[in-house]
Amino acid sequence: MKRHLVLSASIAATLACMSGYLHAGEISDAVLANFNTAEAPRITRVIDNRVATAIPGSRATVLQQAQLIGQLADSESRNHMQLILKRSPQREAALNQLLQGQQDRKNTSLFHQWITAEQYGNEFGVNDADISAVTSWLTSQGFTVNGVYPNKMQIDFSGNVGQIRNAFRTQEARYAINGETVVANSGPASVPVALTDVVAGVAGLTDIHPKPEHVPMQVAKWNAATQSYKTVPTSGASNGMASAEAIPASGGSRFLSPNDMGTMYNIAPLLNAGITGKGVYVAVVEDHDMVPQDWLDFVHEFGLTSYGPTFGQIHPAAPSASFTNCIDPDLSSGTTEDDGETLLDAEWVTAMAPGAHVWVATCDDSGTSNAFGGVFTAADNLINSKAPPPIISASYGFDEAEVDSASKTAIDAMWQQAAAEGISVFVSAGDSGVNAGYNGSSYIMTAISPNAVATSPYVTAVGGTDTADVLDGTTSTYFNSTPNRWGGSAKGYVPEIPWNESCGNDVAAIDLDNGATGLKFCQDEYTAQGRFGNLTAEGSSGGPSAIDAKPSWQSLVYGASSDGMRDIPDVALFGGSYGGVTWAAVCQSGQYSCANGYIGGSAGTSLSSPMFAALQALVDQASGTAQHPVQPQGVAAATLYALAAQEYGSPTSENTASVTSCNADHGSNNDGCVFHNVTRGGIATNCTYGAGTCYAYDGTFGLESLNATTYQEAYPAQPGWSFASGLGSVNATNLVNAWKAFYQ
Template sequence: MAAIAGYQQNAGAVSQPRALITETISETELVTLAGNTRPEATAANDRGPLADSFPLEHLWLQLRRSPEREQALERYIDQLSDRNSPNFHHWLTAKQFGERYGLAQEDLAAITGWLGSHGFTVNLVYPSRVLIDFSGTAGQVREAFHTEIHNLEAKGEQHIANMSDPRIPAALAPAVVGVVSLNNFMPRPMNKPRGNYTAGDGYYLVVPADLATIYNLNPLFAAGYSGQGQTIVVVEDSDVYSTSDWSTFRTKLGLASAYPDGSLTQVHPKPGTGGTCKDPGHNGDDAEAAIDVEWASATAPNAAIELASCADTTTNFGGFIALQNILSNGGPVPAIVSISYGDSEPSLGAAANSYINGLYQDAVTAGVSVFVSAGDQGAASTDYDASNATHGITVSGFTSTPYNVSVGGTDFGDTYAGTNSTYWSSTNGATDGSALSYIPEIPWNDSCASELIADYVGYSQTYGLSGFCNSSTGDAFLTTVAGSGGPSGCASGTASKSGVVSGSCKGYPKPSWQSGLIGNPSDSVRDIPDVSLFAANGVWSHYYVVCYSDRSNGGISCSGAPGTWAGFGGTSVSSPIMAGIQSLVNQYSGGNQGYPNSTYYSLAKTEYGASGSSSCNSMLGNAVGSSCIFYDVTEGDMDVPCKGIDCYDDPSGTYGVLSTSSSAYEPAYGTNAGWDFPTGIGTVNAYNLVKAFGGSPTSVDAKLEIS
């Protein structure tokens, strides 16, 4: 991967951190690390304890920096994107990051000594000095952390997990958040294969040429901005099934001949001494790997696409191992990373949420822009692959931190409006594209709770005994599949009801850059998504084409026309596409831009003002204003069906709609002017975003002048 410019060579004098562990470590004075038991760890799912000898290799212990150092880090990250600050774009190396914001050496020595006293092997203290890699057995975990790890059966799958919150000596508590994971519930890839739907007739599938037309990439490509010199890293726990799928995708869809500099490499980032990264080969997540490398390349076709993968350990996600190693091994770091996986905040638990937040902090101080899928479960992240929501409103902890760009999902509104012929040619072009212009967008929602689907098939409401969700027609749409959005609710604290935002759960505080934008609520917490792009899987006759030939996992041969290939949707597609757009921003600006959200929101505040922009309303379609940076999606919702107290309906057992309040029963969530939970700021005009983002344009800037 290419190195990025702008590292601060002289970080200045760094004060020594104060020691946090000041008491004698006593095994009789314990504290509970609350909020670190999976919701699936119940008596009903329990299938007995693991053998004491069961190996648990490369566990991670997440540490806690002092409050003053945490505040200093947050200030520094804000300054990195402030053009008026002397720290603007002064990125830190891994060593500098640890020296400035890590724990004191005596704290690290006390913690590693304690681990060693219980028989654990300390493999690595990461340069950040807030993460320790260690190995042991289930018996050693039981003895040191006072929790048993059991076999579970949940949703027909075999798992392991701790059955109670860990406990540690009270003396360690000021410096220890907890074990990142004592279970093997891995995150889910945020993709959804094309389904069989009845909401529309025929299909208008999306290929790279369509993407370039709809989101106005073509003027950038024509001016020479197609990703040259840029590297986009997608992190995975699987390799692609075949690199020839990526080549076929590019060749048959016209990318290889027009943009010959594009490349794909697969790497397994070297860990520090004692760390881990094993080549995972290809596995059940190889569809996600194919989606990410192909659609990142479709957006920045001359860029270097790098798939960084590591095998999952028993308890840790291989994609995070890959990113952790990239940031920690002392080599060059990428400017842009995309992550297409997720799990809900309350399911992840306090330690895992803290780890993810810290990982992204590490990334942004190094100058990395992190893009993460918002999710594919509406506002019901805990209720993945379910027919209805039962856990209330939750969002993915992979995407809810203040340090990543959360990328949501839309669908096209032409089928609902009956205007397919306005926006799609009846014949495909030389590269199979048929989109004619920008197309009106609506939130991606496959469920019977969608007011647009209900209206299309003749129902005036979605909930209640006479509603669409409780009809025989609506049975086919009983699902939580929809583009995700919602407030952060359980990034810290402990849920009193498993998997539900409850008890002492708290969301991430609202970042300053998110406040003050029309539509964004005064809820004091981080809200997602930030931006959105098309992510549907066919409910309104549109989906993404993917060359994915692993037949053992649902793939299909790519020997025929693209219309016969596999089809997918999901915010796992919109994330690498948005990452690709940012790579064009970086190319135009002459360098990496680090964390871009503050700029996105600043531009949106200017465009939308106090009442929204009538000329940038997505419903205008091909009549939308030519200067719009963002397209404001204002029709539709991301509601999903539910049962229980969090439903917009009398909770009597009928299917209702997930609500924002169990007392007010307000549906969650519809679109409105400006920011909204279904789509965030909205979708993007890539050309205008690149022009407006700022920086020092390169020598071909004149080619981008608006005529």
Template sequence: MTDTRKFFRRSAGVNRDVCKNALACLLLLAFGFSTVAMAQVRDLVRGSVDSNNVVRLSESKVSWASAENDLGALDEATVLQALSVNLKRSAMRQAAFESLLQEQQDPASVNFHAWLTPQQVGEKFGASANDIQAITDWLQAQGLHVDRVANSRMSISFSGSAANVKAAFGTELHRYRVNGETRIATVDTPRVPAALVGVIQSVRGLITARTHSYHTLTQHQSSAPMPGATQPELSICPPAGTCRYFLTPADFATIYGMKPVLQQSINGAGQNIAIVGRAQVSNADIEAFEHVTSLPNSDPILIVPPAGISPPPASTSCTDTDPSDCGKANDQSEATLDVERAIGTAPGATIYLVASTDVDNQDGVLIATEHVIDDTPLFAKILSISFGSCESDAPPNGLSYLDQLFSQAAIEGISVLVASGDSGVAGCDTTGTPPKLQFRSPNALCSSSYVTCVGGTQFADTTNSSAYWSSVNVTGYASALGYIPEGGWNEPLDSSNASQIAASGGGVSAYLPTPSWQAGVGVPGTQGRYTPDVAFSASQHDGYFTCIASGNGSCVANSQGSFGFIAIGGTSASTPSMAGIVALLNQKLGGPQGNLNPRLYALAATPSNGVFHDATPASSGVTSCVITIPSMCNNSMPGPTDLSAGLTGYPLTTGYDEVTGLGSINVQNLLAQWVATVPTFFVPIRRCRYAPLHC
């Protein structure tokens, strides 16, 4: 791992050599060469802070905070926790920050992989001590309690009563009923003293931000061992119909070119993967999964963020839960899936489950995410997030905050993986339910260019399954014979042939710009940040083998030798799978890689390197690809009663597409080609729609 002290010495030396006079310094800053050492801290608070001289922030209201949803004012005695004032940098500091991000990915730079700690981010690029003191003094003068200043010095957390919040920010808080849940939002745009408007970007926590997990599950029972066999079979082959198979870690390794890598003892050893969630897991589930799939025993390490609340102990059987909830997708099944998929892909890695329940208006997943990025230097350089919410539900200032937070992760060398979503192009619809909202919206957490957004594919194996799957299982319940052609994940009908929402999320951000590196064959243009970036199998058709006792899938054999297990689909499964692959990459290269995207798109520019399996209409097996009909060649949505009466999505194309991104990955080729490809940085493409962070 690069010593960050060397980075500061080297950058300082470069500046002394080049910056001989004031003109040279200005040129150096203008062209962005090693600007980090010269990004001097400046006070952005101008003049005295007068609470009678206020300015409203440039924030937009959320669409759901409407009169028809309004339940009235929030009780002013209500105490609100986990609020924060989010700050912004001067133009000079932001330019220096972005310059360092590029230098960290340039092998020719003295700052290549010179990752910073959260504290160093604050020292070099955070708000000045005077600005932080001015904001802190003002918050306290309003009767609010200052709880913490982020190590990055880019946010200040506080708490207080709804009455004090109303007085401080000049807006009443109301309750709203939206899709069956109660949310909170401001009636007016928050206001702050005019002297602080130059340093305050937004106020977070005044509008409910809730994420949901992306997975669906079904219960299954293995067969009893056949005479002379040592283990039961997992595949389900009805007398008439198509056989159904289940992805075990050994199958995933076979299909995606991991077996040669694992045979070289590249298994994630020495790497830490942080998985964020809202629930604990039962270690008995994890150990049963490892036993059945022939993996070494390794329990995850639970961490509860100091700003969070510990989730209750995990359920260990259906009798521990509400019977109506048994076997349904929930936060525990999400956490279990994520841990088992990460272990299944990188069995030598250490898995940290960073979990918190929600705290008032703040989502526990976001609390956990902040902890991994800002509170734990050198803790985990891989962060897996299998949650999200659609952009249309999120306030624009929330997207700016997330983009800023994930950019901090990138400069610290953290690779962030986020699920693209399971509702196809209609990101605001609830997965599995009949179509309802029917408008395009991607996952807001995926919109940042500093995360690798992971979508879903579906195997095109139904017409000749014997060509891809063995009729018997071998060690680790492996049955896949090799790579299986893929299309886009899209299952518009449930087991009863009723319309449902279940497809790879993707689309274009309405708020954040096209990143400089997102170019190449198939990239639609420069309308915004396009997602996803990569994809792996996510369908229930060949669901991931999972052990969850509380869902009647303990993987513990009964007296007949068979056992219950769970099959899970969704981009929640493909995301921790990618996190495990990053652990293999980091182990081989001897250190973290930070933001993966610039190099991934550079690799995709040379298809002959075999890094990506490009999902196309041809590989999907769809004989007649019609964009208005949901199928494996698109992520279009069905109508409530008619497949062709839904929302038109995006098509699979050669190269990049907004269903599977660049495609799935051949892991052996990825690791072999990674160091041979240098990312190309283009002139940044900037837009100013709804005042995004960098405009």
């Protein structure tokens, strides 16, 4: 079969391809002139280091449990820190007016009129005179000011530990926490009082980086005699619950192909109509490279070549030629890397939107020395470029207790800028129940705390689901016994439950423990195995932010929490399975490549996020016109909640008939539902008493609860929106059609 594939040759070539459409609907300077953003400098006093004040929250909460290893030497360098700025209340109000108007279909002058990074900085950034005063102060402290971002909200600077101590009154040190060694500030950072109206804080005093939200890869090899895949023993044990469908595998695992996912989420009618994501750029931001041949093998293996997908791997440059803060991870390590997170993201964007352009945007962690590492730098540089992509997926995270106030401010500000530019951002909700900081752990050890990268009100947080057929014993109802030529055997939509691999999985408890609750299932497991038995906190994450307020659009839908805080996830797609049964198929390089007859299996909300980003590419293309074939949509969640309110009803008025008919337990793609409402199961996982919200039934070990004294599951699925699965998963064709109709 002829391959109609293109691997981008250079960043310049890729940027040239994008420049023709990206700012379709770009706002005019004349419209921006209507905003009242003119202001006088706010730094009016002499900057005196002797008169300083501590920045609240400038030391991450998690460091309270850290063990000091030792102080860093004064000469040790800290490169590419970010001084995070804050705009005036006047400009903040004007920016909020713009953001609201951009999503208001009745606002004819602002609706879907997007802004450039330069316009953003000039109208809504910090006054040039104030920036000059701040940069002069940094220079006076011995720092090297590398550059000011176009958004005029952050200054890239470098220095050493001694300069940090003198300027910000805090000592850099190494700490041991949760089995890792990290660099962090020993106390709160301070700045001169004269700067407090303009400076929010310093990002880069800690190197706690967000981590990928995926589980270790499963590997299997094709057996021609049995016409099935056989799992490779070294890839990990399975509980043997899987049946033979969905790319059959002996050894207890099965692998979902792009054909399976496309059938489950009803993408085929869109592809048949030419809605493939053609012309849409989707960037996956990473801190490690991948081998491009992986993506080529994947596209060929699963019959996606005819849609003409393209791929490019880039290292987004800083927005100023005066400095470099994004280093190629391969160049930094000296080896050609093949990262499981990166290849998962890139391959599954193509799986769900096979006509889209996939950008793998990577920056090395060690080359930035800031709190966010390569993922933040890659995203930040893209958003501040002259031609940003209309869609970004970030499959990384850490919980809110792991970030200091300046770092969280920087994350939220970055996504806020993306929203103003029309970029739809999707972020994995996390892989460890109610605390996103414990991916891969046996149990959660701190209180409820969601993914700090995902709790911004300017992103769409994507949780993970599990197919319910294995636990329900209904696999033959939803899958054919023999896959087609592209590895697909799903018959249609498959009922879903929240992805939860712990004993807190209520659906698994019913199936495996004679109808028990998740709590009793955990108690029985503990009795049989003890505290050091087969425990895991792996599963989709969700919970309320302790920092960000609830955006108005999240209050529109039945089931929405009244807590006043930003709650995640917003939506969900397949993320993993109880017992490690079901995986998403991937291709990797080396011995276990698809070219050698192997297949990889990956899982996690790192899968869910790029898949939903790909669905957004279908929306963007379908919303296009002859003049502008691609129409960026900005914050996708704002529209998703409006559509969900039509389906589920408002918080005070349930649409009972629709809530019932759109229940995920109804396995059908032929209904009128945009969302599949996940109502069984939950995301409560194993925890220890120290978590604070842990219902401990042995004195120390227990299950996540909203009350440590009486068990209140954190969190169950429910009709409408829930912390377990958000609005649920989607019927892609119905989503695209409803989206278009909503804006007509």
